Amino acid sequence: MTMQFLSLQYYLAVGAILFVIGLIGFITRRNMIVIFLCTELMFQGVLINLIAFSQYTGNLAGQAFVIFVLVIAASEASLALGLVILLFREKNTLDADAWRDLKW
């Protein structure tokens, strides 16, 4: 069976779109959970790039790397959500601006 692959540009386009959606969300939203979700979106955009290039060059290292990143992202996500819950309990709001005074 022969497999027909899409050319590299499509993958990169999807990755870039995901990344930019995440970026815009990160900059415009103030809800901490949404901000966090947006960073995850940016992650996935980058990972699609990795897989695409891995496929393109025939080097499996990129794909293996992706697995590692996903695992670490998952554990980091649980940690971050835990933090968000703590922050919520403290101020009873999810608004990131509520924590502005941390800069002092």
Added chain:
Amino acid sequence: MDALFAVKYSYLIPLLPLAGAIIAGFFGAKILRGQSHWPIWIGVAASAVITFSLLFGMMGLWHDGKPMSVSVNWYTWIQAGSFKATAGAFFDSLTAVMLCVVTGIGFLITVYSAGYMKGEEGYFRFFAYLGLFIFSMTCLVMGNNFIMLYLGWEGVGLCSYLLIGYYYERPSAVAAAKKAFIVNRIGDFGFGLGIMLIFLTFGTVSYFGAGVGTHTGVLELATLPIDQLSQIPHVNASWVPTAMKWVPFLLMLGAFGKSAQFPLYVWLPDAMEGPTPVSALIHAATMVTAGVYMIARCGTLFVSNHAAMLTIAAVGAFTALMAATIALRQFDLKKVFAYSTISQLGYMFVGVGCLAPVAGVFHLVTHAFFKALLFLCCGVVMHAMHGDLDMRKMSGLKRILPKTNWLILAGCLALSGFPLVSGFFSKDEIIGASFGLSTFLGVVMLFAAFLTAYYTFRLYFRVFQGPLVVVPPPHDSHGHGHSDEHHNHEPMLMILPLVILAIGAITAGYINFPATHLGDFLGTSPSFSDSYNMAVAQSAAGPNLAEGMGHVVAAETAHGPQISLLMIVSGLISIAGIALAFLLHLKNRALGDKLAEDFGPITRLLEGKYYVDEIYQALIVNPLHMIGEFSYRFDRWIIDMLVNMAGWIVQLTGYFLKFSTQRGYLQGYGAAMLLGLAAILFLVFMH
């Protein structure tokens, strides 16, 4: 056989006291507490047993005509390029004698200390330091290379520092500890340089290399003529003349520091701040004799250098005389004996400097007995007098300290060289040797002997004879007064070691008289026999000075009639000194006090110790303090200011940025990162 057995387990000699020190140090504070002396007692006693079996075994072999000198290596300690230092020991008669002095007297003093230090704060600390000291000192005397010697040398210096500063809440004790350490550093600097020069020249730091007679170690290489040395690959033959000129002086500097000789003697009187057993063990019997041991051990490096030998003899004689005169007008019992120790060490240096190392080591052994005894007796007095040692405040103590009276009398007789007591024989040999070098030197030594007898018995008659005067107990408000009548000032734990020491102080002279047992035994040490042969060869070759030295060598081995005449003279001189002290300090004390008044300026000069401390303070310490003060201020106000300025600039910048860019909005940071990244990418791809 027995000796070889002891050699096989020789590594236990330093390690057992070290193990004791570790146990006492780590478990003393909480678990052992008042029993902290046990690990040290056991460790030091065990290593004393090994050393004495070594000594007797070696003497047995010597009687069989097979004197032993053997080098054992336990393991390679340092290996870097051609530099190699092994952890190992060298055993010959000199090592055995020194080891027995260290562990034997060390053991007696640890026993005494348990009585003396009873109930002191930090009891375990004292014994841990004591064990560490015995470890270092045994390393020093049994090491088979200069690095082991240096290890022990610095180790005993450290223990000396720790023990002088034992009462660290007393500022004077802390100052004395620092002084001892710093003055010793001056000497050790020279000593370290000497060892480096030895290595650079001879390519090794081992005393006897692969063994005696193989001419692979420093001390035997030094005996070889230069054309033979240039055949040996690791010897830098072109440096040998320079090294033979300077190495003795550099090593000598270390010896003068450790053994408290002029001009580095100033630390020893102050070191009396330490507990009395420490004064006895470290600052009288063992550590301070390390310099004498080192010069005796390295005889072959010194003998061919006449200037160095003369310097040693001259410095020793000058110190002996100077310290003896200072001791005339000291009032603190321990200070008198401290100056006396300096003076007696001067005698030992005269011994080794006059090419009579046997006499030097002989005096070292007898001195270890009687001076340890005298210091420990001071400790008994100190306890009875509530810590006061001013002899103006006490008199006639024989009534309350009857046992100590006899013990200290034995020590005083030995120190003053009373006929047929140990100090008499050993001092006499040194004086005989000094007459061989120069009559002037001999007369100086005889005069110092007279002073010694006088100041020793001044102390004895003032403190132990005459009407009873005691120091009243201090009036402490919270006093739980243990009344003097019920308090035993002479517990057996303290008196028993003193009895043994007193027996030694009386009889130790007979190990080298009338038959020169000690001399013959020590003569089997390659250090002694090689330097003797060198000296004989030089005196055969002939120029002026070597003749005198050769004569000494001959006299020392033959014990001619000259020595016997000298014995009568020095015996009379000692008795004269004692008689004068009897007259001025017992029979007619008022006359003695009046004489001191009449010679006011001299009295004050002696009481001020020739103002040497003040001179050092003005010429060395104060300028150094000023440099330090200046450096401190420069560092504080200039350097620190510049460094802080860098910090302040950053802080200031940050402070303003808080109001402009760093506003606390997460989104703002995200946007800034994005823009920054975009700018960098833009710059990168523009090129």
